[in-house]
Structures are given as structure tokens and as C-alpha cells.
Amino acid sequence: MLAEELGLHVSTVSRVLHAKPDESHRAASKATVERVRRLADELGYRPNPHATSLRTQRSNLVGVLVPRLSDIVLATIYEGIEESAGEHGLSTFVTNTRDVPEVQRARTDMVLARRVDGIIFGDAYADAEFLREVAARGVPFVLVSRHAGDYPSVTCDDYLGGRMVGEHLLGLGHRDVAVVAGEPYASTGIDRTAGFADAYAEAGIEIPGHRILHSRFDARGGHETTARILADGEPPSAIFAVNDFAAIGAFGAVRDYGLRVGADIAVAGFNDTPLAAELPVPLTTVRSPMHEMGRRGIDLLARLLQGEQVRSERLRPELVVRASTDPRA
Amino acid sequence: MLAEELGLHVSTVSRVLHAKPDESHRAASKATVERVRRLADELGYRPNPHATSLRTQRSNLVGVLVPRLSDIVLATIYEGIEESAGEHGLSTFVTNTRDVPEVQRARTDMVLARRVDGIIFGDAYADAEFLREVAARGVPFVLVSRHAGDYPSVTCDDYLGGRMVGEHLLGLGHRDVAVVAGEPYASTGIDRTAGFADAYAEAGIEIPGHRILHSRFDARGGHETTARILADGEPPSAIFAVNDFAAIGAFGAVRDYGLRVGADIAVAGFNDTPLAAELPVPLTTVRSPMHEMGRRGIDLLARLLQGEQVRSERLRPELVVRASTDPRA
DNA sequence: CTGAAAGCGCTTACAG
DNA sequence: CTGAAAGCGCTTACAG
Numbered sequence: 094m095l096a097e098e099l100g101l102h103v104s105t106v107s108r109v110l111h112a113k114p115d116e117s118h119r120a121a122s123k124a125t126v127e128r129v130r131r132l133a134d135e136l137g138y139r140p141n142p143h144a145t146s147l148r149t150q151r152s153n154l155v156g157v158l159v160p161r162l163s164d165i166v167l168a169t170i171y172e173g174i175e176e177s178a179g180e181h182g183l184s185t186f187v188t189n190t191r192d193v194p195e196v197q198r199a200r201t202d203m204v205l206a207r208r209v210d211g212i213i214f215g216d217a218y219a220d221a222e223f224l225r226e227v228a229a230r231g232v233p234f235v236l237v238s239r240h241a242g243d244y245p246s247v248t249c250d251d252y253l254g255g256r257m258v259g260e261h262l263l264g265l266g267h268r269d270v271a272v273v274a275g276e277p278y279a280s281t282g283i284d285r286t287a288g289f290a291d292a293y294a295e296a297g298i299e300i301p302g303h304r305i306l307h308s309r310f311d312a313r314g315g316h317e318t319t320a321r322i323l324a325d326g327e328p329p330s331a332i333f334a335v336n337d338f339a340a341i342g343a344f345g346a347v348r349d350y351g352l353r354v355g356a357d358i359a360v361a362g363f364n365d366t367p368l369a370a371e372l373p374v375p376l377t378t379v380r381s382p383m384h385e386m387g388r389r390g391i392d393l394l395a396r397l398l399q400g401e402q403v404r405s406e407r408l409r410p411e412l413v414v415r416a417s418t419d420p421r422a
Numbered sequence: 423m424l425a426e427e428l429g430l431h432v433s434t435v436s437r438v439l440h441a442k443p444d445e446s447h448r449a450a451s452k453a454t455v456e457r458v459r460r461l462a463d464e465l466g467y468r469p470n471p472h473a474t475s476l477r478t479q480r481s482n483l484v485g486v487l488v489p490r491l492s493d494i495v496l497a498t499i500y501e502g503i504e505e506s507a508g509e510h511g512l513s514t515f516v517t518n519t520r521d522v523p524e525v526q527r528a529r530t531d532m533v534l535a536r537r538v539d540g541i542i543f544g545d546a547y548a549d550a551e552f553l554r555e556v557a558a559r560g561v562p563f564v565l566v567s568r569h570a571g572d573y574p575s576v577t578c579d580d581y582l583g584g585r586m587v588g589e590h591l592l593g594l595g596h597r598d599v600a601v602v603a604g605e606p607y608a609s610t611g612i613d614r615t616a617g618f619a620d621a622y623a624e625a626g627i628e629i630p631g632h633r634i635l636h637s638r639f640d641a642r643g644g645h646e647t648t649a650r651i652l653a654d655g656e657p658p659s660a661i662f663a664v665n666d667f668a669a670i671g672a673f674g675a676v677r678d679y680g681l682r683v684g685a686d687i688a689v690a691g692f693n694d695t696p697l698a699a700e701l702p703v704p705l706t707t708v709r710s711p712m713h714e715m716g717r718r719g720i721d722l723l724a725r726l727l728q729g730e731q732v733r734s735e736r737l738r739p740e741l742v743v744r745a746s747t748d749p750r751a
Numbered sequence: 752c753t754g755a756a757a758g759c760g761c762t763t764a765c766a767g
Numbered sequence: 768c769t770g771a772a773a774g775c776g777c778t779t780a781c782a783g
Contacts, residue, residue, distance in 0.1 A: 102754050107778055122752060139535035143472040143481065144776035147759045152472065163501055168492040172518055184536065186515035189501060206468035207513065312700040338697070345700035354702060368667070371641040371674035373683060373702045431770050436762055451768060473760035476775045 099128055106133075110140070146208065155394060156204025157187040158197065159215040164310065165366050166336065166383055167215050170237055173387020174213060181395040183210075190216050192276065197223060205232065211394050217241040218278045233397045237390035239280040245397065246405045247389040249381035251281050251363075254410035255288025255333075257379060258361050261412060262331045263296050265419065267359060271304040271322045273315055273334035273343060282310075285335045285363055304329060308339055315342025323350045331359035331418065337366045337378055340417075344372070359418040375415035377422070382408045428457055435462075439469070475537065484723060485533025486516040487526060488544040493639065494695050495665065495712055496544050499566055502716020503542060510724040512539075519545050521605065526552060534561065540723045546570040547607045562726045566719035568609040574726065575734045576718040578710035580610050580692075583739035584617025584664075586708060587690050590741060591660045592625050594748065596688060600633040600651045602644050602663035602672060611639075614664040614692055633658060637668055644671025652679045660688035660747065666695045666707055669746075673701070688747040704744035706751070711737045 099106070105121055109129040112120040120126060132138075146152040157174060159167040171187055178185045188204070190197045197216060201223075204212060211233040217224060221242035227234060228244070236246035262270060272289060275282025290300050303325060308318035315334050322332065323346060332347075334340035340362030344354050352358050354374045362369060365380035385408060393403050414422045428435070434450055438458040441449040449455060461467075475481040486503055488496040500516055507514045517533070519526045526545060530552075533541060540562040546553060550571035556563060557573070565575035591599055601618060604611025619629050632654060637647035644663050651661065652675060661676075663669035669691030673683050681687050684703045691698060694709035714737060722732050743751045 103777075104755075104779080105753055108753090111778080118752095120752090125752080137531070139531075140778095141476070141776050142536055143475040144759090145778080146472040147470070147476060147761085147775095148777050148779085150759070161497075161501065162491055163494050163497040165492050165494060165497075168490075168494075168497050172490065172492055175517060184515070186513070188504060202466070202468075207471055312696050316700060341697055341700050344702050345704075348702050367641050368670055368697065371645055371670050373673050373677050375674075432761075433763080433771075434769055437769090440762080447768095449768090454768080469762095470760050473775090474762080476759095476777085477761050477763085479775070 099132060101125065101129070105129075152208045152210055153183050154207065154209045155183050155185050155211050155213060155391070156201075156207070156209040157185050157213045157215065158190050158200055158204070159187060160192040160310075161189045162187060164338070166364050167238065169383040170215060170387040170390070173384040174237070174391045175387075177388040177391045181391065183391065183395065185213075185391070192216055192278070194218070194223065201227060210398055211235070213237055213390050213394060215239070217244075217246075217280070219280050219283060220278065233394065235390055235394040235397060235403075237386050240405065241280060245393055245403045247386050247393060248280070248405075248407055249386065249410050250407045251284035251381075251410070252288035254363060254379040254381065254412075255285035255290075255335075256292045257288075257410065257412040258285075258333050258363070258377075259289040259292025261377070261414065262333070262359065262361065262418065263292060265331075265359065267329075267331040268298060269304075269327070269329045270300060270331045270333065271329040272300065272306070273308045273318045273322070273332060273339045274305050275308055275310055275335040275339065277307050279310075282307075282335045289333055308334075310336055310339060312338045312342035312345070315339030316345045317342070319343040319346035320349070323347070328352065328358060331361070333361050335363050337362040337364045337369050337376060340376055340378070341368070341372070344374070355416045355418070355420055361418050365413050369413075370415065372417075374417050375422075377415045377418040378413055380411040380413050382410075428461060430454065430458070434458075481537045481539055482512050483536065483538045484512050484514050484540050484542060484720070485530075485536070485538040486514050486542045486544065487519050487529055487533070488516060489521040489639075490518045491516060493667070495693050496567065498712040499544060499716040499719070502713040503566070503720045504716075506717040506720045510720065512720065512724065514542075514720070521545055521607075523547070523552065530556060539727055540564070542566055542719050542723060544568070546573075546575075546609070548609050548612060549607065562723065564719055564723040564726065564732075566715050569734065570609060574722055574732050576715050576722060577609070577734075577736055578715065578739050579736045580613035580710075580739070581617035583692060583708040583710065583741075584614035584619075584662075585621045586617075586739065586741040587614075587662050587692070587706075588618040588621025590706070590743065591662070591688065591690065591747065592621060594660075594688065596658075596660040597627060598633075598656070598658045599629060599660045599662065600658040601629065601635070602637045602647045602651070602661060602668045603634050604637055604639055604664040604668065606636050608639075611636075611664045618662055637663075639665055639668060641667045641671035641674070644668030645674045646671070648672040648675035649678070652676070657681065657687060660690070662690050664692050666691040666693045666698050666705060669705055669707070670697070670701070673703070684745045684747070684749055690747050694742050698742075699744065701746075703746050704751075706744045706747040707742055709740040709742050711739075
């Protein structure tokens, strides 16, 4: 440690630098404390975190696994995580797993090899199979975006969001509707679809199985799946895509089919990404607190690392009506 | 190190684990090598990287600074970086700087405090002022996406891309055009605008200053700036927005103004993000090799860390014509 | 009030 | 062929 031009022992300096403001007197004399502090920030001294980790057996590092960072939803959640991590004295690093189980496993091993104190999974499979293994290894972790099993998670109330869309479309008189439902292993798509279907069921309308199709979460996935829906007999009068990208892909498919979004067929998405409002036909969608989800996620993990008990959180969504479902909007 | 149930000294084990396949005989006897290796992967042994870093004075860590990860362009570049980093035995971590100089400085300090071996900047200011400081500190770094000064960089040939759009619009007969030019400090926007303007200049058309407006790089920025262009006298017949998000924002502004993209006014973007093709009016844009940029960026840095000399790379863009400029497309 | 020792888990040059 | 020592930069309980 460079601060030995003070003629002090490392241990003294270390003590000073670690003392809480109010008990610095236990570390060294007032004069010494003063000198150490001054030189430290004059030199911009920063303890070597590798040495600290080695010594304290705590890295203050957390690994974050996401399906892909190029998905703006996850990127935004990660921004929240990173932002709040600093406030807890934690450093984070993200990695993409593309929702591929072998990659999830490999990346988990990688972050563990880097001796993280905990993990945030943004790519949980609803079956929680892999998570059980991780839990069995005693690794502290938290889920964001998707929930699974009883593991601590911070999610949007996706079921409620799906209901909101269902009730909205019902209110507009749509009775023949279809769902671009996302991947079958993600609680987001599952819950949004369930909430939507339940709203219809309560109105006495059972959405038939062939109207609910799984899909990838990106624009191309939404396009392909919507094209299949449109190719299947009479087109529905409304489509609920469980995220905005899939909805934008639905726009493309509707366009190719020769129909106009909003005028001929209603389309709704989910997440209210920044693009939704800017589309030529603005997209009706459900605002989910992505940033907040990230912040709360790391907060939860920080508390877990302190040994506290934590409870899952479910954040409230909000319906945003635009012209893609309601021309008057 | 746990592998001492072999009854061997740590140093022997370490030697074995670090020997290249062909010279393992210099590390230990054949039998010992065998035993060590077997137990190591039976136990999934992974050396503690903090200890290794401390000892070797090399962290194999690289810090990546980007304006924001929720910008799909940067997120995709980062995916390329992360992918290729593994092949070089490097680990990366990203952080957002929001293009704010104080944040860039703070985050640079932060990654340095974590003892990275090098940095990749995706947020370089064209004036290179801050980069000169970093270089003066002797930190190895590489730029991606934007270039600045003579520092090693991997970028798209943005000037050429801008030219391509200019020539395309000229070919379609557009003479009164406007540019949503992006932030004045980013080489991407600067070069794309310059290439575009030069194409027009060579055709004898000087684009007037009030037709070239700076803007934020996101959808809202594109919207606001386009609205200003449209409010300023007779609308141009075509708009070049220097990235796809700004172009999508331009879509929104054109729509609000009561015009139709493609039919009444041509709009072109840049980057060919996955959404471009899916828009209700598909977007003409320039494909830039984002993923590849990331891969090459970390390759360059890896070579720099080996002490090699490196040269900047400029990757070739490709024009993708769609209906937003050409209804026949 | 301050120093000195021990030790976190490695790697490397050296000794035997 | 293998062991033992030194040391990377810290922190912490202990001694004086």
C-alpha cells in the first residue's frame, strides 16, 4: 500500500481507512487520522480489491445473468441494478445466456469461479429446476423479471397486466382475439397470457387453443407467430403480444397480410418500451417498472447477503392506451 | 487450494495446472500430472482469480464503458465483446456513462480501482480530451463505435455509410433534404452527416445549415428534432436520421405532422437494428456490423495487452433499401 | 496510540 | 521430479 510514505505501518493506515467517522479515535490519534486521510485522497488511493477479497473472503461482486442484453427490457433492468449496486458497495457484471440451459449453467459456473457473493438471474425458467441446484450449492440469489418456485424475486405483476389488456379489449368489443404468448418457460409470458385469458373467461369467452401461440420474444418471433395466426382461417379482430418487440413484429405481419393496425385489427404489447409511443401507429401497451425492478432486485440481494430474510416483490403495471387498439386515443 | 488431498505441495499442483499440454513433463511425473488433472476436474476446481491477480499483477479483466446499454446498438456491440473476450481468457464488465463527462471520469476511476488490465470505450468524445488523460496514465485502451484522435478504434465506416444514403436519396430525386444529425461530440453522427452532405455537395447541392440539426440518439430525440425541422417552413422531401431510433422518432413526428412516411416524405436511418424491417413502414437504413465491431474491439485490446502494435479498423457498411424511402422496395 | 504477525490463495524462481 | 520459500496487498486480532 503506497501510503507508507507516511512512515506508518500498513495496519495503522488500514485501520484509519476503515474506521467509521465516529470511531476514528479508536484507529489512531487525531493527527494521524488526519494525515492518512489527506494523503489517501490526494493520491486517489484505492485499496486493491483482489487483496481485500482474498483477505475478507467477500468479493462484493454480484453476477447478473440475462437472456440477452440487446433486449431493451433486460438492458433497462440491468441499468437499475447497476445504479443501485453502487449504493450498496457492490459491483456487478452481466452476461448473456440466450435462455439456453447449457449456457445458463456454464455462465453460472463462470460467475461462481469469479467468486461472486451472489447472483441475480433475469433468465429463470419457470420450472426452477436449475435454480434448485444453485440453491443446493448454497449460493445466495434473487430473480428479476421472471419468477420461479418460491425463490425471492422482483417482478411486474404480469398477471394483472394481462388482465388489464383483456379488459381493455373486451371493452372495445373484441370477442375473437389471439395471443402471441412468448416462450413457454418464462413466467412473464405465462402470467400475462393467463391474466388475459382469465379476463375473457370471466366475460364468458373461452379463448380457443389455436388462438394462443408461443413465440420468441423478439420482433422476428412476433412476426412469424402473427403470420401463423393470420394464416389460420378468419383473422381475429385483436392480437395481444406479450411484449412490445413481439408486438412490433405483429405490426410487420399485419402489414404483410394487407391489414392496417388500429383500423382493421387491434394490437397490444407489453412493457411500454420507448419505441412504443413513436411508432407510426402508436402501440397500446402495459407499462412495467423495468428500472425499478432492477433496483429492487439488487436491494433484495444486498439484504440477503446481510443475512436478512427477504420477500418477493410484485410491482404494479399500468395500461397505456394508444391508437393501435383505440383510434380515438 | 483444495487439491491438497493429493498429498502434494500446492506448488506442484499449480505447476501441473499451468503447464501447456506438450510440456507437462517439466511440471511433474506423468502419474502425478494425471492424478492432479483428474481430481481437479472431478472437483471442478477453479483457481481463485483474486489470488491469481494479486500474485501475477494481471487481472485479465477489462472494463467497458458505454453511453447506455439500453441502446441496442451498444448492447449488441457489447455482446460481441463478451463473446470474444472468453476466447482471450478475459472477463469484461460494462458500465453506463450516459455520455456525461463527469460520469465517464468517475466510471473510469471505478474500473481502474478494480484493477482492469485495459478499457474499451464505446462513449468516446470526438475531441479526445479525456482520452488523452487516460493515455497519459498509461492505461491500455481501445475505442469501439466512435473514434477519436489517433487512438486505436474499431468503427463502422460511417462516412461511407452516410454517402450511401446521400447517393440513394439523390438517385430518387430528393433535392431538399434534412439531417437529424445526432450529438455533436460523437464521431458516428459527425461522419455520417459529413458523408451524406458530401454526396450532395458533389451533386452540386449544398445542404443549408438549418437543415442539419443535432439531436439526441434516441427515439424521443429524433421526434423532437424532426418536429423542429417540419415546423421550419416547407418540409423537406427526405430526412436522414443518423440512427434507427432517431429515425423511428422521426416517424412519430412525421405522423403527428399529418404526413405519411414513404408516401409523402422519405426517411432513412442507420444501423439496421432488428426493428427496422418490422416497422409498419419498413425503414431504409445502413447495416453496420455491430457484433463484429465488438469482437474486433476486444481482439485489438487483447493484442495491445500482449504488447503488440495495433491499427484501427474501419468496417464496411451496407445500404438496405426499404419502403420508407422507396415505395417499390 | 501504533506496530507486528498471521494468513487469505495463488505463482514462480530456486533448491535439492 | 517435487518441495519450500517468498511475496502479491490487504485486514484483523493481539501485543505492547
